[in-house]
Amino acid sequence: MRADNRTQKSVKKKKRKKKRYLLKFAIIVAACVALHFVLHIDYFTIAGITVAGNEEISDEEIKKLSKIEVGENIFDAHPMFAQKRIKENLYIEDVDVKRMLPNRIEIVVDERSGKAQLMSGKEFVIIDEEGKVLEIAKEEQQVTVIADVEAKKAKPDKDVEVREKDEDAYNKALSLINAADAGDLYFKKIVIQGNAVTAYIYDTLLCEGKYADIMKCIESGALKATVFDLYQKDKEKGVINIGSNNYCSFTPKK
Numbered sequence: 278m279r280a281d282n283r284t285q286k287s288v289k290k291k292k293r294k295k296k297r298y299l300l301k302f303a304i305i306v307a308a309c310v311a312l313h314f315v316l317h318i319d320y321f322t323i324a325g326i327t328v329a330g331n332e333e334i335s336d337e338e339i340k341k342l343s344k345i346e347v348g349e350n351i352f353d354a355h356p357m358f359a360q361k362r363i364k365e366n367l368y369i370e371d372v373d374v375k376r377m378l379p380n381r382i383e384i385v386v387d388e389r390s391g392k393a394q395l396m397s398g399k400e401f402v403i404i405d406e407e408g409k410v411l412e413i414a415k416e417e418q419q420v421t422v423i424a425d426v427e428a429k430k431a432k433p434d435k436d437v438e439v440r441e442k443d444e445d446a447y448n449k450a451l452s453l454i455n456a457a458d459a460g461d462l463y464f465k466k467i468v469i470q471g472n473a474v475t476a477y478i479y480d481t482l483l484c485e486g487k488y489a490d491i492m493k494c495i496e497s498g499a500l501k502a503t504v505f506d507l508y509q510k511d512k513e514k515g516v517i518n519i520g521s522n523n524y525c526s527f528t529p530k531k
Contacts, residue, residue, distance in 0.1 A: 320379050320380070321350055321351045321352060321378075321379050321380060322348060322349070322350060322351070322380055323345070323346070323347050323348060323349055323350070323351050323354065323380055323381065323382055324347065324380040324381060325347065325380075325381050325382075326340050326343070326345060326347060326381070326382045326383075326384065327381065327382070327383050327384065328340065328384045328385075328386070329383070329384070329385045329386070330385050330386045330387060330388065331386050331388060332388060332390075333368045333388050333389075333390060333391065334366060334368050334369065334386070334388065338366075339363060339366075339369075339384060339386060340384070342362050342363045342365065342366060343359040343362060343363055343374065343382075343384060344358075344359065344362055345359055345374075345382055351376050351378065351379070351380060351381075351382070352376075354376065354382060356374035356375060356376065357374075359374045359384075360372050360373070360374050363384070363386070367389065367410075367411045367412065367433055367434055368388055368389050368390075368391070368411055368412075369386055369387075369388060369389070370386075370387045370388060370389050371386070371387040372384065372385070372386045372387070373385045373386075389405045389409075389411060390405060390406070391403040391404070391405065391411050391412070391418060391420045392404065392405055392406045392420060392421065392451075392454050392455070392458065393420055393421045393422075393423050393450065393451060393454050394414075394417065394418055394420050394421070394422055394423070395422075395423045395426045395427065395428050395437070395439070395447070396426075396427050396428065397413065397427065397428035397431050400413050400414065400415060401413070401414045401415070401416065401417050401418060402428045402431040402437055403418055403420060404437050404451075406451075406454075406455050406458070407436070408436050408437050408451060409434065409435065409436055409437075410431050410432060410433050410434065410435055410436070410437050411433070412433070413431060413433065421450075421454050421463070421464050421465065421466065421467060422465065422466040422467070423446075423447060423450040423451070423454075423467055424466055424467065424468045425443075425446070425468060425469075426439055426440075426443040426446055426447045426450065427439065427440055427443060445469075446469040446470075449469050449474070449488050450467045450469055452492065453467060453474070453476065453488075453491065453492065453495070454467070456492055456495045456496055457495055460495050460496065460498060460500075460501055461501060462478075462495060462500065462501055462504065463478070464476045464477060464478060465477045465478065465479065465480065469488070472487045472488045472489070473485075473486075473487065473488075474486060474487065474488050474491050476491065478504060478517075479513055481513055481514040481515075481530070482504075482507070482512075482513050482514060482515060482516075482517070483516055483517070484500065484516070484517035484518075484519055484525075485516055485517070485518055485519065486518065486519030486520060487519075490519050490520060490521055490524075491519050493521075493523060494519050494523050494525060497523050499523040499525055500517070500519070500525060503517055503525040503527070504517070507527060512527070512529060514529060514530045514531070515527055515528050515529040515530045516528045516530070
């Protein structure tokens with residue numbers, strides 16, 4: 278009898294445990310369902326997407342890359358996946374996508390900038406300050422043209438390769454472009470033949486001189502001061518002749 282009682286008690290105990298387990302499971306399921314419905318009410322519907330930090334790429338292009346849509350639930354928008362999609366554009370160095378509860382998405386990007394372009398057949402190879410290919414375009418872009426230098430090999434997100442005979446001119450041109458950018462100057466086009474440099478500020482205003490002399494004038498600020506002075510005097514046609522010791526002289530042209 279005692280053995281039977283122990284068996285019955287054991288069975289009852291197991292049944293109570295099973296009921297408690299089923300009850301806990303039902304409560305968890307109910308809580309998850311309730312949470313799902315709470316999180317998917319209109320209060321959490323995305324009402325706007327803001328983009329910051331971009332200059333090269335438009336807001337609309339970045340939003341399109343993210344694949345996050347106004348009108349969808351904010352918890353259905355996954356920041357990590359959106360970041361990965363946005364970074365497929367090589368002009369994007371880094372990106373941070375945040376949910377701004379209850380109903381907004383914030384996208385902050387850190388861009389690479391196109392600094393120069395050179396030809397590859399009939400296409401334009403756009404590179405950053407280190408010579409990495411950002412884009413291969415069908416049309417000329419608004420970045421400095423490195424004239425008479427042809428890309429031998431250009432693959433997106435890889436360093437551009439130029440013809441061996443163009444390597445010296447390419448390296449000098451890229452150094453001038455980076456120095457000009459740091460000195461708040463812009464060249465529309467650069468032509469280099471040996472040590473002789475012709476750098477176009479506008480189509481009608483250019484500077485000429487030896488590579489080393491022009492580089493020193495850029496770094497010292499002498500060239501910027503000369504260009505600013507000409508701008509103040511409304512002189513946009515002529516040649517800035519650059520010599521040693523930061524010497525700059527202007528020869529106007531009609």
